[in-house]
Amino acid sequence: MTTTGRRVGRPRATARAESGLTAREELLAAAGQLFTTRGYTATTTRAIAERAGMRQASMYHYFGGKEDVLAALLEGTVRPSLDLALALAARDDLPAEARLWALCRADVALLCGGPHNLGALYLLPEVRAERFADFRAVRDELKAAYAGLLAATAAGAELPEDELALRADLVFGLIEGVILIRREAPDRDPADFASATADAALRVAGCAEHVLPKLRREGEALHAG
Amino acid sequence: MTTTGRRVGRPRATARAESGLTAREELLAAAGQLFTTRGYTATTTRAIAERAGMRQASMYHYFGGKEDVLAALLEGTVRPSLDLALALAARDDLPAEARLWALCRADVALLCGGPHNLGALYLLPEVRAERFADFRAVRDELKAAYAGLLAATAAGAELPEDELALRADLVFGLIEGVILIRREAPDRDPADFASATADAALRVAGCAEHVLPKLRREGEALHAG
Numbered sequence: 001m002t003t004t005g006r007r008v009g010r011p012r013a014t015a016r017a018e019s020g021l022t023a024r025e026e027l028l029a030a031a032g033q034l035f036t037t038r039g040y041t042a043t044t045t046r047a048i049a050e051r052a053g054m055r056q057a058s059m060y061h062y063f064g065g066k067e068d069v070l071a072a073l074l075e076g077t078v079r080p081s082l083d084l085a086l087a088l089a090a091r092d093d094l095p096a097e098a099r100l101w102a103l104c105r106a107d108v109a110l111l112c113g114g115p116h117n118l119g120a121l122y123l124l125p126e127v128r129a130e131r132f133a134d135f136r137a138v139r140d141e142l143k144a145a146y147a148g149l150l151a152a153t154a155a156g157a158e159l160p161e162d163e164l165a166l167r168a169d170l171v172f173g174l175i176e177g178v179i180l181i182r183r184e185a186p187d188r189d190p191a192d193f194a195s196a197t198a199d200a201a202l203r204v205a206g207c208a209e210h211v212l213p214k215l216r217r218e219g220e221a222l223h224a225g
Numbered sequence: 226m227t228t229t230g231r232r233v234g235r236p237r238a239t240a241r242a243e244s245g246l247t248a249r250e251e252l253l254a255a256a257g258q259l260f261t262t263r264g265y266t267a268t269t270t271r272a273i274a275e276r277a278g279m280r281q282a283s284m285y286h287y288f289g290g291k292e293d294v295l296a297a298l299l300e301g302t303v304r305p306s307l308d309l310a311l312a313l314a315a316r317d318d319l320p321a322e323a324r325l326w327a328l329c330r331a332d333v334a335l336l337c338g339g340p341h342n343l344g345a346l347y348l349l350p351e352v353r354a355e356r357f358a359d360f361r362a363v364r365d366e367l368k369a370a371y372a373g374l375l376a377a378t379a380a381g382a383e384l385p386e387d388e389l390a391l392r393a394d395l396v397f398g399l400i401e402g403v404i405l406i407r408r409e410a411p412d413r414d415p416a417d418f419a420s421a422t423a424d425a426a427l428r429v430a431g432c433a434e435h436v437l438p439k440l441r442r443e444g445e446a447l448h449a450g
Contacts, residue, residue: 177402
């Protein structure tokens, strides 16, 4: 084994010049591509490392194995939305409807962003395993944050508890449902799609059609701010 | 090899006494269970045959291979809804809103029915292959039928063409999105959930809240009739 060049079994702390990604990010990008095109089961840690331009042994400096890579990819699809949801939950000086709109829009943009449809990995049977409890917990927290914002809307405040839980499931299902439709209209503008999905979520939440334009403006301001 | 008993390499035309299923149905049930719990890649035709109580060779009387079994499972998740959608499209004596409601409700009941979440298989990378073109064509026809009913609603008729296509995607995404939420509230009544999702779909379609109870009654009558 050579001890010079980028194929040594040591972590690289700096970004590769050609992609601007760190070694860890390159491994995640490689795994995201392989898991969503070849399949999780069919992908080896060796194939991930090779696609990222490093040896299999080097990969183990960053991840404990294939499950760790999958866990990191999955958490990346929910953690940023949870962080936003918690920040929005604290802003009770703002209308709940506009905060819900802003969360929906950002969540759709995250789920539809990036080159690979990582949300498709949610439905892998492997994700039920104990190793992915953290991902499931973050996703549950995110869903609870949606329910909390929904409960604070004018329409949500009037719903009985079981109906509110059902409505929160449907809003969350609509947002995650973009996983199933994201690649069917590739020339659609992603930002427009995210805004339209956020509008639809507020319709499901029970907001009247005539208040949507105002909520959208408020939500967009929140997004920009 | 014995030439008597149920393990011979010949098709069984009659149902097995214990389950009431035909051999083909037993193979589909076995494959549905294995594909959604162990994963498609990890499941062999031998494992499917064994779980269905027959030899691997017997399985090939019913299916050409694992891909054929997957294709049959996938088509079973869209064909009944397409048949209903085409029947509903022809009933232009009835309000489009009520027909859309009835389609949504039946589609959710189909996607949430049965012991296994077969819709989870939609996101397998393998489903992009030529072998599954029939499934994708049926799903596209179903989506077009949704768009047709949506265009015939009072709210849909007022939308410009691109907005209508987007709205149809969102309604279809909400319905298929039940794949992502079906198992999280197992004690929820499936019929109530299907009706609530159909209500939500009409909200996304732009129906005003105050007309929903009437549409729901009309849709339910259509469902029963």
